[in-house]
Amino acid sequence: MSIGKIIDGKAFAAGLRERIAQAVPTFVEQAGRKPGLAVVLVGEDPASSVYVRSKGKMTVAVGMDSFEFKRPATIGQDDLLDLIDELNQDDRVDGILVQLPLPDHIDEAAVIAAIDPAKDVDGFHVVNAGRLATGQEALVPCTPMGCIMLLKDELGDLSGKEAVVIGRSNIVGKPMAQLLLAENATVTIAHSRTHDLASVVHRADIVVAAVGRPEMVKGEWIKPGATVIDVGINRVPDDEDTGKSRIVGDVATAEALAHVGAITPVPGGVGPMTIAVLLRNTLVAAHARAGLTKPDGL
Numbered sequence: 001m002s003i004g005k006i007i008d009g010k011a012f013a014a015g016l017r018e019r020i021a022q023a024v025p026t027f028v029e030q031a032g033r034k035p036g037l038a039v040v041l042v043g044e045d046p047a048s049s050v051y052v053r054s055k056g057k058m059t060v061a062v063g064m065d066s067f068e069f070k071r072p073a074t075i076g077q078d079d080l081l082d083l084i085d086e087l088n089q090d091d092r093v094d095g096i097l098v099q100l101p102l103p104d105h106i107d108e109a110a111v112i113a114a115i116d117p118a119k120d121v122d123g124f125h126v127v128n129a130g131r132l133a134t135g136q137e138a139l140v141p142c143t144p145m146g147c148i149m150l151l152k153d154e155l156g157d158l159s160g161k162e163a164v165v166i167g168r169s170n171i172v173g174k175p176m177a178q179l180l181l182a183e184n185a186t187v188t189i190a191h192s193r194t195h196d197l198a199s200v201v202h203r204a205d206i207v208v209a210a211v212g213r214p215e216m217v218k219g220e221w222i223k224p225g226a227t228v229i230d231v232g233i234n235r236v237p238d239d240e241d242t243g244k245s246r247i248v249g250d251v252a253t254a255e256a257l258a259h260v261g262a263i264t265p266v267p268g269g270v271g272p273m274t275i276a277v278l279l280r281n282t283l284v285a286a287h288a289r290a291g292l293t294k295p296d297g298l
C-alpha cells in the first residue's frame with residue numbers, strides 16, 4: 001500500500017513571505033513609503049487575538065507597517081463604521097482587515113461593504129467578489145488563494161481536472177470554485193443538501209474540503225491519487241481526563257493517506273497560507289494604489 005504525499009503549507013507560506021520581503025524594498029524605493037496593513041479586532045476571542053497578533057508580527061517581519069485597532073466587544077456599529085471610514089481615508093493604509101467573526105450585534109456584511117474595495121485585502125467586498133466571478137483583476141480571499149497556490153505548485157496545470165469543492169461559503173467555497181474555474185478545472189460545488197456526497201467526491205482529481213465538520217470526508221471516498229486540500233480547522237476533545245483538545249481538519253487524514261496522491265495536513269497545511277497571502281494581497285493593493293505594476297512571482 002502506498003502512502004500519499006503531505007503538502008507542507010508551512011514551508012510554502014514561509015517561501016511566499018520571503019518573496020514578499022524581497023519585493024518590499026523596491027516598493028519603498030518607488031513609492032517613498034512602506035506598504036501598510038490595518039487590522040481591526042473587535043472583542044477578545046482568544047483564537048482571533050492569536051491570529052491578529054500573528055498578522056501584526058508577520059507584517060512587520062516582511063518590512064511593512066502594521067496598524068492594530070482593538071475595540072471592545074460592546075462597540076456600536078456606527079463607531080466601527082467610523083473607524084473603517086478613517087482607515088479608508090488614511091494614505092498610509094493599503095489594506096484593511098476586520099478580523100472575523102464579529103459580535104452578533106454587528107452587521108458583518110455592512111462592515112465589509114464599508115471597506116474601500118481597493119483596500120479590501122480580505123477580498124470579501126462584493127466588488128472584489130464580482131470582479132473575481134467575471135474574470136477581472138481582483139483582490140482574492142486569502143484562504144482560497146492559498147489553496148490555489150498549493151494546488152498549482154503540486155499539480156502544475158489544473159486545466160481539465162475534475163474538482164469538487166465541499167462547502168459554499170462566500171469566504172472559501174464560492175471563491176475557491178471561481179479560482180478553479182479560472183484555471184479551467186471542471187468544478188462541482190457540493191454542500192449540505194448534496195445527494196451521495198461520497199460518489200461526488202470519488203470522481204474528483206482535486207478535493208477541497210471547507211465544511212467545518214471534523215473528519216467528515218472519509219478515506220474511502222477519495223479517488224486513488226487525488227489531491228486533497230483540507231481547509232477545516234476544528235478543535236476536538238483529545239483527552240477527557242485532562243480536558244485537552246487538538247485540531248483536526250474536515251478530512252479523516254490518517255485513512256485518506258492510503259488513497260490520496262497528496263494532501264494538506266491540519267495543522268500546517270492551508271492555515272499558514274492564509275496570513276502569507278494576506279501580506280501578498282497588501283503588497284498587491286499597495287502597488288495598485290501607488291499606480292505601480294505588481295511584482296512578478298507573487
Ligand SMILES: Nc1nc2c(c(=O)[nH]1)N[C@@H](CN(C=O)c1ccc(C(=O)N[C@@H](CCC(=O)O)C(=O)O)cc1)CN2
Binds near residue numbers: 099100101122233268
Ligand atoms: N477577516 C478574516 N477573518 C478570518 C479569516 C480571514 O481570512 N479573514 N480566517 C480565519 C482565521 N485566520 C486568519 O484570520 C487564520 C486561521 C488559521 C490560521 C493557521 O495558521 N492555523 C494553523 C493552526 C492554528 C492553531 O494551532 O490554532 C494551521 O492550520 O496550521 C491562520 C489564520 C477566521 N477569521
